[in-house]
Amino acid sequence: MSENANRAGRRPLILVTNDDGIESPGLHAVAEAAVAAAKGANGAGEVIVAAPTNQQTARGRSMNGNERDHFHPYEIPETNTDNRRLTAWHIDASPALVCQHALTVLCDGRTPDLVVSGINYGENIGTDIGGSGTLGAAFQAAAQGIPALALSRQTGVENHFFHGHLDWSETIRVAERWIRKILDLAPSLAAQPPGRRPFDVLKVDIPDPCPNETPERLTRLSMSRYLGFHIEKPSSRTRLGESRTYIAADAHSLDPADDGYAVAVDRVIAVTPLTIDCTASMIEAQRVLQV
Amino acid sequence: MSENANRAGRRPLILVTNDDGIESPGLHAVAEAAVAAAKGANGAGEVIVAAPTNQQTARGRSMNGNERDHFHPYEIPETNTDNRRLTAWHIDASPALVCQHALTVLCDGRTPDLVVSGINYGENIGTDIGGSGTLGAAFQAAAQGIPALALSRQTGVENHFFHGHLDWSETIRVAERWIRKILDLAPSLAAQPPGRRPFDVLKVDIPDPCPNETPERLTRLSMSRYLGFHIEKPSSRTRLGESRTYIAADAHSLDPADDGYAVAVDRVIAVTPLTIDCTASMIEAQRVLQV
Numbered sequence: 001m002s003e004n005a006n007r008a009g010r011r012p013l014i015l016v017t018n019d020d021g022i023e024s025p026g027l028h029a030v031a032e033a034a035v036a037a038a039k040g041a042n043g044a045g046e047v048i049v050a051a052p053t054n055q056q057t058a059r060g061r062s063m064n065g066n067e068r069d070h071f072h073p074y075e076i077p078e079t080n081t082d083n084r085r086l087t088a089w090h091i092d093a094s095p096a097l098v099c100q101h102a103l104t105v106l107c108d109g110r111t112p113d114l115v116v117s118g119i120n121y122g123e124n125i126g127t128d129i130g131g132s133g134t135l136g137a138a139f140q141a142a143a144q145g146i147p148a149l150a151l152s153r154q155t156g157v158e159n160h161f162f163h164g165h166l167d168w169s170e171t172i173r174v175a176e177r178w179i180r181k182i183l184d185l186a187p188s189l190a191a192q193p194p195g196r197r198p199f200d201v202l203k204v205d206i207p208d209p210c211p212n213e214t215p216e217r218l219t220r221l222s223m224s225r226y227l228g229f230h231i232e233k234p235s236s237r238t239r240l241g242e243s244r245t246y247i248a249a250d251a252h253s254l255d256p257a258d259d260g261y262a263v264a265v266d267r268v269i270a271v272t273p274l275t276i277d278c279t280a281s282m283i284e285a286q287r288v289l290q291v
Numbered sequence: 292m293s294e295n296a297n298r299a300g301r302r303p304l305i306l307v308t309n310d311d312g313i314e315s316p317g318l319h320a321v322a323e324a325a326v327a328a329a330k331g332a333n334g335a336g337e338v339i340v341a342a343p344t345n346q347q348t349a350r351g352r353s354m355n356g357n358e359r360d361h362f363h364p365y366e367i368p369e370t371n372t373d374n375r376r377l378t379a380w381h382i383d384a385s386p387a388l389v390c391q392h393a394l395t396v397l398c399d400g401r402t403p404d405l406v407v408s409g410i411n412y413g414e415n416i417g418t419d420i421g422g423s424g425t426l427g428a429a430f431q432a433a434a435q436g437i438p439a440l441a442l443s444r445q446t447g448v449e450n451h452f453f454h455g456h457l458d459w460s461e462t463i464r465v466a467e468r469w470i471r472k473i474l475d476l477a478p479s480l481a482a483q484p485p486g487r488r489p490f491d492v493l494k495v496d497i498p499d500p501c502p503n504e505t506p507e508r509l510t511r512l513s514m515s516r517y518l519g520f521h522i523e524k525p526s527s528r529t530r531l532g533e534s535r536t537y538i539a540a541d542a543h544s545l546d547p548a549d550d551g552y553a554v555a556v557d558r559v560i561a562v563t564p565l566t567i568d569c570t571a572s573m574i575e576a577q578r579v580l581q582v
Contacts, residue, residue, distance in 0.1 A: 060352035060387065061421040067532030093531055096351065096422060104534070105525040127434035127485060127567050130352040130427070131387060143418035143516060185579055194418060195514040198575035218582040221570045223486040225434060234396040240384055241358030243392070273576035274569045276418050279512045284489035285564035288476055291509040 012038055012045035012183050015112040015141070017099050019059060019120065019133025020163070022051040022090035026119035028076050029168035030151060033175035034116055035086055037183060045183075048112075049076065049088035050102035056095050057121075061136035063100065065093025071106065095137035103144065113186045115141035116179060118151030119171050121159045123205045125260045125270075126222035126249070135203065135274075142200035142276045147189045149182050150201055151175050154208040154263055157227075157245050170210040174269060178204050195277030203274055205259060207267040216269040222258035224249055303329055303336035303474050306403040306432070308390050310350060310411065310424025311454070313342040313381035317410035319367050320459035321442060324466035325407055326377055328474065336474075339403075340367065340379035341393035347386050352427035354391065356384025362397065386428035394435065404477045406432035407470060409442030410462050412450045414496045416551045416561075417513035417540070426494065426565075433491035433567045438480045440473050441492055442466050445499040445554055448518075448536050461501040465560060469495050486568030494563040496554045507560040513549035515540055 014034045018027040031049050038045030050071065071089040089106060091098055099115060120134040129135045138148035153171050182189075182202060189197050203221075207214065228248030231238055247264070254261040262270035285291075305325045309318045322340050329336030341362065362380040380397060382389055390406060411425040420426045429439035444462050473480075473493060480488050494512075498505065519539030522529055538555070545552040553561035576582075 058354040060350070060354065060427060062351045062353035062385070063349040063422045065531045068530055070530045071527045073527075089527065091531070094353070097531065100520060101529075101531060101534070104520060104522055105529045106527060130421075130430050130434065130567070131354045136351060136421070139421050143421065181580070188579070193514055195512075197571070198579045199571045202580075216582050218573065218577055218580065220573065221486075221568060223484055223568060229391060229395060231395055236362045236364075236380065236397060238392075238396045239359055239361045240356045240382070240388065240392060243395070271580065271582050273571035273573070273580070275571040276421070276569070277512060277514060278565045278567070278569050280488070280490045280564035280566040282509065282511065282564070286509055288479070288489045289472070289493075289509065289562065289564070291507050291562050 012113045013107065013110055014038055014045060014047045014179065015102055015107065015115045016047060016049045017095060017102065017115065017117050017137045018051050019056045019095040019137065021055045022053060022074050022088065024163065025166065025168060026121055027051055029172045030116055030119045030175050031076055031086060033172045034179055037176045037179035047086050048102065048106055049086065050098055050106055051090050052095060052098050053090045053092045056133050058131050059094040059133040059136060060131045061096040061139055062094040063097045065091065065097045069093065095133035096140035099137040099140045112146055114179065114182055115146050115148045116151065117148065119175060120152035121155050121163050122152060123154045123263050124150065124152045124203065125205065125226040125263065126224055128225060128227045129221070135201065138201045139276060142194060145190065145194050147182055147186050148201045149178055150203045153206045157247060171206050174204065174206050174210065195275055199273035200276040201274040203272040205263045205270040207263050207269065210269065214269055216271055217262045219259040219262045219270045219272050220257050221272055221274065222254060222260040224253050224260065226260050303404045304398065304401055305329055305336060305338045305470065306393055306398065306406045307338060307340045308386060308393065308406065308408050308428045309342050310347045310386040310428065312346045313344060313365050313379065315454065316457065316459060317412055318342055320463045321407055321410045321466050322367055322377060324463045325470055328467045328470035338377050339393065339397055340377065341389055341397055342381050343386060343389050344381045344383045347424050349422050350385040350424040350427060351422045352387040352430055353385040354388045356382065356388045360384070386424035387431035390428040390431045403437055405470065405473050406437050406439045407442065408439065410466060411443035412446050412454050413443060414445040414554050415441065415443045415494065416496065416517040416554065417515055419516060419518045420512070426492065429492045430567060433485060436481065436485050438473055438477050439492045440469055441494045444497045448538060462497050465495065465497050465501065486566055490564035491567040492565040494565055496550060496561040498554050498558040498560065501560065505560055507562055508553045510550040510553045510561045510563050511548050512563055512565065513545060513551040515544050515551065517551050
């Protein structure tokens with residue numbers, strides 16, 4: 001399979017989205033990586049960027065938005081992005097709905113070869129990922145059979161909602177490598193139904209810092225909680241805003257085979273294959289439920 | 292194991308939540324079922340109801356809400372609910388955040404034996420369930436190791452956002468039966484870590500109508516899309532509100548072993564065991580990714 005050739009031999013189409021909003025430097029970083037990765041043997045592919053107008057952190061796979069809004073064009077400010085192959089749009093909606101609406105109205109009847117979501121401010125680890133907008137957008141693509149890549153970088157919790165200025169060069173390199181890899185795999189992935197593939201969503205969590213020689217590790221999703229929610233004196237009068245999110249996991253609570261250990265303890269890149277089929281063991285269920 | 296006795300032999304504690312909001316007749320129905328089911332060998336258990344102030348359909352596992360709000364008491368109007376064992380609260384937040392906040396501030400340091408989410412207006416089927424607020428609240432409980440039951444009833448799509456007056460007596464019966472069943476299983480479920488249990492969330496979808504003799508069937512989650520999104524003439528100017536949701540699945544597209552076929556074609560009760568561990572096959576991922 002020659003690099004970046006897709007099923008029909010046509011140039012690849014990549015949809016890039018995120019949860020941090022159209023102005024997020026993490027989105028601009030992954031857009032740059034996607035344009036670079038889409039330059040393949042078949043000539044440069046096409047990259048469409050579609051993101052929420054404002055930050056939509058922790059929206060999970062919510063499908064809500066401003067019913068009256070439509071996509072607005074946006075120019076990504078980075079000068080080293082090849083704008084000729086990049087159109088960017090924003091709309092006032094949750095990440096999964098942005099992804100769904102972009103697939104319907106921006107792709108001109110084509111199905112992208114790959115949806116990339118990220119790069120998120122903050123690692124997405126363990127059983128909390130169901131609340132992640134980055135993962136929500138990726139799973140929305142996966143539900144339609146489109147291979148998806150969800151990219152997140154480790155940051156302090158204080159960066160989840162209030163972004164600082166970070167150096168994105170290391171993560172752009174990681175993103176580009178993984179976009180290339182999944183583009184190459186896309187035809188064989190698409191040949192199998194969702195839930196029966198080696199993965200529907202590939203989750204890649206990048207430690208900070210991430211120098212060139214940082215190893216990659218295939219990991220399981222941690223079944224520990226990674227985030228904790230602390231309230232000083234809980235009562236029925238406690239306001240939602242009084243809850244403080246913190247990173248609850250540590251080397252003792254995490255399994256060394258899992259994503260959390262890889263990123264938080266060993267500081268390597270965690271590559272976690274996820275399936276959209278969350279059916280539990282039918283044999284075990286039959287045994288205890290006797291239906 | 293005597294009925295409804297829990298680990299410590301104390302009276303069971305059930306947290307009831309939903310995505311349709313505190314005024315939903317589906318919530319009142321399941322609250323009634325929970326109070327009836329909690330009347331066990333150890334004396335009547337306790338039921339706490341915590342729901343969004345307003346309808347929060349399709350919020351997935353979004354964790355957002357009005358930071359300044361706290362829980363407000365509410366009186367469930369049904370006269371045949373035993374109010375002495377029922378306290379109900381509402382707050383302006385997404386279903387998963389309502390569940391999270393209720394676990395932290397309403398349970399007085401106790402961990403419920405079971406979280407019940409529903410009864411939703413509209414069946415929750417296939418790869419679309421990631422967008423369901425009913426399931427989002429249930430998975431939020433599951434992420435903390437609490438067994439969860441997600442209940443939904445089949446309705447037309449027009450009822451997903453605009454509720455009509457329905458007869459809930461049939462679904463209350465089904466709900467009560469399943470709450471009892473999981474309360475009995477709760478100690479053995481809790482003895483295993485999340486992701487390694489026979490199920491973390493049990494999803495029960497109830498056909499409409501559902502007469503007494505309606506069979507129950509253990510089903511897999513469908514990997515087909517159950518819902519479709521139709522836009523007449525898609526363009527970048529298409530507003531979000533122009534998309535029409537419809538039930539895309541039919542007997543030909545659905546697998547007879549799956550939840551969708553059970554509810555939509557055979558009109559039986561679909562009982563689907565779900566896991567919070569969505570790690571795909573590590574062997575297959577290793578083979579194609581070579582990490």
